[in-house]
Amino acid sequence: SQQGEEDPQALSIQEGENATMNCSYKTSINNLQWYRQNSGRGLVHLILIRSNEREKHSGRLRVTLDTSKKSSSLLITASRAADTASYFCATDAQDKIIFGKGTRLHILP
């Protein structure tokens, strides 16, 4: 079964608006990571948050982690056309890393 599940599967917003994506997982984790993937390219690491952290920021990105609910959210503020991509959460599960199916984000001009 999938460890990480992103929600929503797809999201379209106007440029300048904020985008929020959620990730839920099933087992306890050591850390959770968010990645971005542009069409036909590899993944780009965005943020890593450890299980003892609740919030982390990087530029226009804000990630929260709620281990009691086994969930995380990624907020992108003031979205730009270049933010159009798929976003994945990834959790470490003992001896492997498990990626969710991703959220496809489309920024409308």
Next chain:
Amino acid sequence: KAGVTQTPRYLIKTRGQQVTLSCSPISGHRSVSWYQQTPGQGLQFLFEYFSETQRNKGNFPGRFSGRQFSNSRSEMNVSTLELGDSALYLCASSWGWGFGQPQHFGDGTRLSIL
């Protein structure tokens, strides 16, 4: 600093053949992980190599194998190819083994099985 390089970018094979994919990690990175990405199953972990040793392994059949060389470059081999092996194969490198640090991905090899 050069990124992760995967070769070839595209590959077409037929069922029953075998294939070898190559990955050169970022200079100084000693861990290389491999992933399979398909529309149906998403991104799935294949295995991780560190210092020429397989450290972790995903749930894939034995037809999928890999190795790592002393310069940290890695190869992945798939034997007896099946139609379902059509996918984007990604490798990623990091400085240490395990998944407590960011993974740096290449742009992948797109494998098509006819």
